[in-house]
Amino acid sequence: MVEKDPVSRVLYVDLSRKRFWVKERPDLFEKYLGGSGVAIRLLLEECPSGINPFNPKNPIIFAVGRFNAFFPLASKTVAMFKSPHTGNLGESHCGGRTSTAIRLAGYGAIVITGASEIPVYLSIHGDKVSFHDASALWGMGSSYTVGRVIRELEPSAGYRTIIRIGRAGEKLVTYASVIAETYRHFGRLGLGAVFGSKKLKAVVISGKSSIKPENIKLYREVYGEIFEKLTKSPLMRKYHELGTPMNVNPLNLLKGLPTKNLETAFFDKAENISGETFAEKFLGRRLACSHCPVSCIHLAALREPYESEPYFYKTKMISYDYELIYSLGSMLGVYDPSGLLKLIDEVEVLGLDAISTGVVLAWATEAQNKGLIGEKETMGLKFNWGVLKPT
Amino acid sequence: MVVKRLIIVDVDLCVGCQCCMFACNRRFGEAGISKSAIKVISAGGVERGFVVIICRACLNPPCARVCPTGALTARDGGGVVLRMDKCIGCKNCVSACSVNAISWDEENGKPIICTYCGYCVDFCPYGVLKLESISGGGS
Numbered sequence: 043m044v045e046k047d048p049v050s051r052v053l054y055v056d057l058s059r060k061r062f063w064v065k066e067r068p069d070l071f072e073k074y075l076g077g078s079g080v081a082i083r084l085l086l087e088e089c090p091s092g093i094n095p096f097n098p099k100n101p102i103i104f105a106v107g108r109f110n111a112f113f114p115l116a117s118k119t120v121a122m123f124k125s126p127h128t129g130n131l132g133e134s135h136c137g138g139r140t141s142t143a144i145r146l147a148g149y150g151a152i153v154i155t156g157a158s159e160i161p162v163y164l165s166i167h168g169d170k171v172s173f174h175d176a177s178a179l180w181g182m183g184s185s186y187t188v189g190r191v192i193r194e195l196e197p198s199a200g201y202r203t204i205i206r207i208g209r210a211g212e213k214l215v216t217y218a219s220v221i222a223e224t225y226r227h228f229g230r231l232g233l234g235a236v237f238g239s240k241k242l243k244a245v246v247i248s249g250k251s252s253i254k255p256e257n258i259k260l261y262r263e264v265y266g267e268i269f270e271k272l273t274k275s276p277l278m279r280k281y282h283e284l285g286t287p288m289n290v291n292p293l294n295l296l297k298g299l300p301t302k303n304l305e306t307a308f309f310d311k312a313e314n315i316s317g318e319t320f321a322e323k324f325l326g327r328r329l330a331c332s333h334c335p336v337s338c339i340h341l342a343a344l345r346e347p348y349e350s351e352p353y354f355y356k357t358k359m360i361s362y363d364y365e366l367i368y369s370l371g372s373m374l375g376v377y378d379p380s381g382l383l384k385l386i387d388e389v390e391v392l393g394l395d396a397i398s399t400g401v402v403l404a405w406a407t408e409a410q411n412k413g414l415i416g417e418k419e420t421m422g423l424k425f426n427w428g429v430l431k432p433t
Numbered sequence: 434m435v436v437k438r439l440i441i442v443d444v445d446l447c448v449g450c451q452c453c454m455f456a457c458n459r460r461f462g463e464a465g466i467s468k469s470a471i472k473v474i475s476a477g478g479v480e481r482g483f484v485v486i487i488c489r490a491c492l493n494p495p496c497a498r499v500c501p502t503g504a505l506t507a508r509d510g511g512g513v514v515l516r517m518d519k520c521i522g523c524k525n526c527v528s529a530c531s532v533n534a535i536s537w538d539e540e541n542g543k544p545i546i547c548t549y550c551g552y553c554v555d556f557c558p559y560g561v562l563k564l565e566s567i568s569g570g571g572s
Binding site for chain 2: 111112114142146189190193199200201223224225249250251252253254255258261262265269273327328329330331332333334335336337339341359
C-alpha cells in the first residue's frame with residue numbers, strides 16, 4: 043500500500059544513559075497492523091517478568107499503526123506498560139495530536155526505558171532527540187502551566203504533541219494520568235506514575251515527514267469515501283453534537299447509570315448533569331483530535347467570580363465526557379453541574395485518572411457511611427453523597 | 434480579471450482537526466501535513482481556539498517583490514504564481530510574508546505556495562473556509 047513506509051522504525055530511548063537509537067522492525071509491522079499488536083510484542087521483549095512497575099526496566103511503549111496520519115479518524119496512540127495500579131498489563135489509548143505526531147516524526151513505535159536521576163523532558167523532532175532539564179517544571183502546581191511553559195520552549199507549533207504529567211504522576215499515585223494537548227489523556231492504569239518513577243515530566247514529539255501511497259488515485263478515492271461517511275452520515279453525529287454525555291439520560295432511564303458507589307444505578311438528579319444540560323448552559327467550544335473531523339471534545343466555559351474582589355472573574359475551559367460525569371458526578375451523588383466541573387478541573391490540574399479518582403472517592407464515601415473506615419483514614423475529612431467540600 | 438482566492442468565513446468555527454492540511458498535502462500525492470500551504474495552529478493552547486493561516490492573495494504581494502529570480506510573480510487580480518524551475522530557494526519570500534503564509538518544503542528546498550485551488554475547502558466539515566472570486570485583488 044505504501045512505498046518505504048517509515049512505520050516500521052522503532053525509536054528506543056534509554057533515560058538512564060541518556061541515549062537513543064532507531065531499529066528497523068519490519069518483522070513487527072508486517073505481522074501486525076500496528077497499535078496494540080505491536081505494542082504488546084514490544085512489551086513482551088522489553089519488560090522482564092516479575093518486576094515492580096516502578097523498576098526503571100518497566101518500559102513505556104507508544105505505538106501507532108499504518109492508518110494513523112494516512113486515513114481520517116485514525117487518531118489514537120496506544121500506550122503499553124506494566125501497570126502500577128494493578129501490577130498487571132497496562133494499556134491506555136490517547137488522541138490529541140499524539141498519533142499524527144509520532145507517525146510523521148517517522149516512527150511506528152517509541153520505547154522508553156531506564157530512569158533519569160534528575161527530572162527531564164524529552165523532545166523528539168523527527169530524527170533529532172534531546173534530553174532537557176525539567177527540574178523547574180517538577181512540582182509545578184498545575185499541569186496546565188507545564189503545558190504552557192513547554193509550548194513556549196519548543197518549536198513546531200501545529201505539528202507537535204506535548205504529553206506531560208501533573209503532580210500526581212510525580213508522587214507516584216498509582217492512577218496518575220498522562221495528559222496530551224491539555225484535554226486528552228492516557229488516563230487509565232497509571233502511566234503517569236510510570237513517567238514519575240522515571241523522572242520523566244514530558245515528551246514533545248513532532249515531525250514533518252510524509253507517507254507516499256503507491257497508488258495516489260486509489261488513495262484519494264478511498265480517503266474521500268471514508269471522509270464522506272464520517273462527516274455526512276449519521277454514524278458519528280452523537281459524538282459531535284452532545285458528545286458522549288448524551289448517554290447520561292438514556293442510561294439513567296435504563297437504570298444503568300453508576301450512582302453512589304453503585305448502591306443504585308438510577309440517579310434522581312441525573313438531568314442536572316446530563317449532556318443536554320451541559321450543552322445548554324456551559325458548552326463553550328468544541329475541539330477535534332488531529333486528522334479526525336468528528337470533533338467530539340466538548341469544553342465547558344465555567345465563569346467564576348473571585349471572592350476577594352467584586353467584578354473580578356475568571357473563565358475556565360473544562361473538558362467533560364460521559365465517563366467523568368458518572369465517576370465524579372453520579373457515583374458521588376454530585377448533582378451541581380458547576381461543582382462537578384470544578385472537580386473535573388482539579389483532577390486535570392493534578393493529573394489524575396478521572397475514572398479511578400471518582401471511583402476511589404465513591405468507595406471512601408460509602409465505606410465511611412457504613413463505618414468501615416473513619417475520618418482518620420481520610421485525613422480528618424467527612425465525606426457525604428453530593429457534598430463537594432467535605433468538612 | 435476574475436480570479437479565485439481562499440477566505441476564512443469564521444475562524445471560531447474551526448475545531449482544529451487539521452483535515453484541510455492533510456487535504457492540501459494530498460495534492461502532492463502524499464499523506465502528511467508538512468507540505469500543506471494552509472496551517473492550523475492553536476491560539477496559545479487549544480482552549481483559546483485556533484489560528485488558520487492562509488495566503489491572502491495580496492494585490493501587490495510582498496513575497497513576489499523580494500523574489501530575485503522572478504520565480505514568484507504577482508497574479509493578475511491578486512495573489513502569486515510560482516515557477517518552480519526559476520526558484521533558487523533563497524527564502525526571501527518566506528520572510529517577506531507578513532502573515533507567515535509561506536511554508537518551506539524541507540525535502541525540495543522550495544517554498545510552499547497556495548494555488549487557490551480550493552481542495553482544502555472540500556475537506557473542512559465545519560465551513561471555516563471558502564473559495565471566493567475576486568476582481569481587482571484582495572482587500
